[in-house]
Amino acid sequence: MAEHNPFPGENNTGHVWDDNLRELDNPPPRWWMLGLWASLLFVVGYSLLYPTWPVGQEPTQGVLGWSQMQEYARGVEQVEAKRAKFEDQIRGMTANEILADPGLTQYTLASAKVLFGDNCSACHGSGGQGNPGYPVLADDDWLYGGTTTKIAETIAKGRQGAMTAHQTILTPAEIDTLAEWVVQMSETGGKGGSEEGWSLFKTKGCTACHGQAANGVLVELGNGDIVTVGAANLNDGIWRFKPGGYESAKHTITYGVNQATVPESRNAVMPAFAEAGKLSEQEIKKLVVYVHELGGGK
Structure with a gap:
């Protein structure tokens, strides 16, 4: 670094390397400063309008009173409004009647996919392929029968088969x-x-x-x-x-x-989903259709 500034009047800091590399001391461009002040004003405005700063366990509310949960609730209401006509139809039908209607069958399968993922896939696999120790649902082999009546009975009341241990009975x-x-x-x-x-x-x-x-x-x-x-x-x-x-x-x-x-x-x-209060009658009906179609029910 040079001891003396060899470029007087250039508005540099006086730090020079290798004879001519120096650090200038010019102000930022005006557009950059305008952007900085605009962003600061935006933060202040946003903080006034929306929840922003944590105060204890809750953030400041903002003058608009907006929240993600309110936004989520409105979204759910919109989805449920679109589903209402289908849900009302299904409510008064049996699983076999739903299966006889291609349009309602497709709606029920799409609706029940989430139910299956939340309640069944942990044991039976996401596609009904089964996990170790649990039955495959994607085939036409049924331990208790594959009719809609039997599937509904299985989901609602659960199953717990039994086989005697023959270690003391047989040689x-x-x-x-x-x-x-x-x-x-x-x-x-x-x-x-x-x-x-x-x-x-x-x-x-x-x-x-x-x-x-x-x-x-x-x-x-x-x-x-x-x-x-x-x-x-x-x-x-x-x-x-x-x-x-x-x-x-x-x-x-x-x-x-x-x-x-x-x-x-x-x-x-197999858990009893109805008796445990985990699934409603409507949800069980949807799952009956889903499992029936997944495994080629009889």
């Missing part, structure tokens, strides 16, 4: 035979299965829950509904508890499902 060899038989049945669509496995299935009480045909159905009703206790269909390749296969079948047979006194037991509980 290890019998458990192995049944586990292998279950795999054989799943791989052949119910057309296979050893004679020894069929014999154990029928003599050890398995038909009481899984049905005579091992398809999980006890009685088929004329309206399409089925009588079932939620036992799995052993004739398909769909496994209630992943990853499936011999070891999975052996674990379920040995330790059962929802057996409170057996630590290794499988857990399978």
Whole structure:
């Protein structure tokens, strides 16, 4: 830095580097100063009109009395006003009647998507693909039936199936035979299965829950509904508890499902959304339509 200013009269600060690099002391452009003062005036005006400065737990209110919550409430009112005619129609209809109307079906599906995301996706996945330990809803395999009546019953009242732990009822060899038989049945669509496995299935009480045909159905009703206790269909390749296969079948047979006194037991509980007050009748109806269409309900 130079000791003396070699550029007198230039309005610089006297700081010079490398003989000719210096720091000037000129005022900012007028337009920049006008912008600065305008922005300061804007802040003052905004602070007077809108909530701005924190005072305790609340901000200053502003002379306009505007708030984001009021804006949100007005937005909700506008949305509800547009939905009102559809909601009124749905309120007086059954799920089957909604499904018979393409326009109302599309509205219900769009409306129920949020309900499904808030209440169902944590267990069943955002697309109904299921998470580990929870049923897939995006297929046509139903533990309790896929009619709108059964789906509504499941959502409203919940489900809690049960399977006895057979660790003290069957011998290890019998458990192995049944586990292998279950795999054989799943791989052949119910057309296979050893004679020894069929014999154990029928003599050890398995038909009481899984049905005579091992398809999980006890009685088929004329309206399409089925009588079932939620036992799995052993004739398909769909496994209630992943990853499936011999070891999975052996674990379920040995330790059962929802057996409170057996630590290794499988857990399978569906909440009762109506009885818990979590969903209204209208919301359940929407979810019935959504789940029915998601999984190709019957």
